[in-house]
Amino acid sequence: MAIKIEKKIKGYAVVKPEDKAAPAAAPAAAPKAAKPEPKQAEVIQMHESVERPETLVGSTFKIKSPLFEHALYVTINDIVLNAGTPHEQRRPFEIFINSKNMDHFQWIVALTRIISAVFRKGGDVTFLAEEMKAVFDPRGGYFKSGGVYMPSIVAEIGAVIEQHMKNIGLIHDPEMDESTRKLIAEKRAAYERASVGAHPPIESRVGSVRDTAAQPTEPAASGFPPGATLCAKCNTQALVLMDGCQTCLNCGYSKCG
Structure with missing residues (x-):
């Protein structure tokens, strides 16, 4: 079959049989290379947009202080992020303080709402325990069982939060050698x-x-x-x-x- 060349010839090369087979094999291999990689699970971090589940896990601590006639009961609830994955972790989500003593109801409610808001904000929330433990009562502190000195009732609430964070692995106490x-x-x-x-x-x-x-x-x-x-x-x-x-x-x- 004759082919008419209408353009000016600028160069030439000899086409070998293996050169014809290479372009034919390239389109067949293209679909295999274009196969999408499997998607990895997205790691969810704590932030304000995380919605509260219907059920939360938590712990309740009892505080008996000589400054109060009745005991305080501190409940800290945790949310479980990335459940069932290697990235699963528990983070504090909210806190409640209940007592028969209603004399300090206003500041207790305010404190629980602020702490819960900080928990839900995300990031490093361990600073809360240190800040609260540094609060001193002008009337003086007291010794709790075990001989540990508490400078105020707010400091003991901070100690409870610290203990809870240690229990869930947010704070690691340096071990004594x-x-x-x-x-x-x-x-x-x-x-x-x-x-x-x-x-x-x-x-x-x-x-x-x-x-x-x-x-x-x-x-x-x-x-x-x-x-x-x-x-x-x-x-x-x-x-x-x-x-x-x-x-x-x-x-x-x-x-x-």
Whole structure:
């Protein structure tokens, strides 16, 4: 079959049989290369647009303070994001505080609404616990069970929020290494031996009744010696004087380094 060339020839090349087969194979391979990749699940982060589910999981804490006649019950509810995926996480969503005492109803309601709004805003909300724990009552604070000092009722609510965040994994408490625990145990045993040695039992001249004043004092309800003072680091009444140095029997803090 003759082909008429109407344009000027600028160059030429010999077409081989394999060159004809290559363009034919290219269109067949194109559909395979154009196959879309599988979509990955979108990771949902906490933000204001997240709608409240019908059911939330949470925890309730009881606060018994000498500043209030009745106890406070703090309930913190969490939302579960990305449920059933490797990115699943619990984030605090709302907080409620209930009590029989209605004297402080206004500021309690205001506090719960502001905290809930911060929870739903998203981001790092762990700062709330530290800010609330730094609130001091001008009338003075109190010691809760365990010898921990609370400067105000707001500070104890902050401590409850911090404990809840630790429970769900938002805050990780630095673990004490084995050497520090061993050192604290040794210091506590040495202090108890020194206390017993400083107050030996005295036999009464009348009968064989021992003088109760000479007996070593029993540990306080917190588990630390009665003469212990407040530790500035862990806020616990566990600071004792040993070898001329103030040492905490709870966290190991020492003013001598």
